[in-house]
Amino acid sequence: xxxxxxxxxxxxxHKIGIMRMKTTSTKEFRDLVSEVAMLICYExxxxxxxxxxxxxxxxxxxxAKEIAGKKLCIVPILRAGLHMADGILNLIPxxxxxxxxxxxxxETLEPVEYFCKLPIDARDREIFVVDPMLATGGSSSAAIxxxxxxxxxxxxxxxxxxxPEGVERLKKDHPDVDIFIGALDExxxxxxxxxxxxxxxxxxxxxTK
Ligand SMILES: O=P(O)(O)OC[C@H]1O[C@H](OP(=O)(O)OP(=O)(O)O)[C@H](O)[C@@H]1O
Ligand SMILES: O=c1cc[nH]c(=O)[nH]1
Ligand SMILES: [Mg+2]
Numbered sequence: 582x583x584x585x586x587x588x589x590x591x592x593x594x595h596k597i598g599i600m601r602m603k604t605t606s607t608k609e610f611r612d613l614v615s616e617v618a619m620l621i622c623y624e625x626x627x628x629x630x631x632x633x634x635x636x637x638x639x640x641x642x643x644x645a646k647e648i649a650g651k652k653l654c655i656v657p658i659l660r661a662g663l664h665m666a667d668g669i670l671n672l673i674p675x676x677x678x679x680x681x682x683x684x685x686x687x688e689t690l691e692p693v694e695y696f697c698k699l700p701i702d703a704r705d706r707e708i709f710v711v712d713p714m715l716a717t718g719g720s721s722s723a724a725i726x727x728x729x730x731x732x733x734x735x736x737x738x739x740x741x742x743x744x745p746e747g748v749e750r751l752k753k754d755h756p757d758v759d760i761f762i763g764a765l766d767e768x769x770x771x772x773x774x775x776x777x778x779x780x781x782x783x784x785x786x787x788x789t790k
Contacts, residue, residue, distance in 0.1 A: 583752045584759040586624060593620050597741065597764045601779045607788040614661075614713060614741065614786060615668030617763050621739050622669045625709060625761045651735060652676075654706040658683055658724050659696060661782040665711040665739065679703055681710075681724045685717075690773040692723040699731065707735045713782040715743035715762070716775050718750030725755050741782075742766055744775045 599605055600613050632649035635642060653676040657666040666678055682696025700706065708728060715721055715738075725736055738751065741763040751760055766775050774780070784790040 583756050585748060585752065585762065586760070587762045587765045588621055588624060590620065593617055593763050596620075597779075600741070600785075601777060603780070605785075607785065610785045611664055614664040614782075615671075617741055618665035618668035618711060618739065619672055621741070621761050621763055622672055622709070625737055625739055625759075626673075629707075651705060651707040652702075654679055654700055654703055654708050656681055656699070656708055656710045656724070656728065658710065658712040658720055660684075661714065661786055662710075662712040664786050665713060665741070669709065669711065669739075676709075677703075677706065679708075681727060683720045683724055685720060685773070687772075690717050690719060692720040694723065694727070697727055699728075699733075703728075704732045704734075706733075707737075708733055709737050709739055711739045713741040713786075714775060714778075715740040715747035715751065715760075716769055716773055717744075718747035718754070721747070722751055722754040725751075725758060729755075737761065742775055742778060744769045 596613050596617050629648050630650040631646040633644045634647050636645045653673055655666045655669050655676050656679040657663045659682040677700040679699035683692045683694055686693055736758045738758050739761045743762045743765050746769050768776055770776050
């Protein structure tokens with residue numbers, strides 16, 4: 582069964598509040614996407630296994646910790662996920678990055694696939710799929726299905742804002758995937774936008790509307 586973790590941290594709530602404001606500039610919005618992604622990543626990586634390593638400080642030999650287990654891979658869903666990936670790379674600079682291109686058909690709300698490029702060893706890595714918005718869940722569910730069809734099994738999903746409808750869809754389609762959410766909103770409107778939400782994340786990050 583998926584774990585669903587909604588972040589209640591004050592810093593995240595504060596920053597998402599600024600992102601929701603329609604007066605927030607493109608630059609500030611973009612910076613906040615990457616900052617909040619970093620904060621959510623902190624929680625999403627809490628259970629990564631550690632191993633002991635012997636090191637020498639300037640004073641003595643001691644045992645320190647290093648992240649062990651599978652190597653990591655971040656998979657942003659284009660376009661809006663790209664800036665989350667940039668934030669997370671600040672914390673995990675050695676992670677590889679795969680890209681999945683999907684957009685929502687504005688009438689049917691069904692995801693349309695247009696790109697998929699993954700690291701050659703993606704199957705051996707622990708994967709963090711990132712997209713700021715989990716609305717109907719169609720895009721994230723399709724992205725995770727694409728990864729599973731390529732033999733990838735250890736997958737987490739991180740988003741900034743989710744609608745209850747999208748969370749239910751993802752839990753049903755992918756019960757093995759843990760979901761990390763910055764803020765859980767009220768509902769979708771009749772055009773599939775999250776309320777209160779923050780509008781179209783891609784357009785706000787890139788200033789395209
Ligand atoms: O849960 P869903 O109902 O599928 O909606 C969420 C998707 O919609 C947005 O992408 P969009 O289609 O606007 O593409 P873009 O990132 O290129 O703007 C968002 O970034 C998600 O990928
Ligand atoms: O509210 C929403 C829903 C889907 N995609 C967005 O960017 N925003
Ligand atoms: Mg968009």
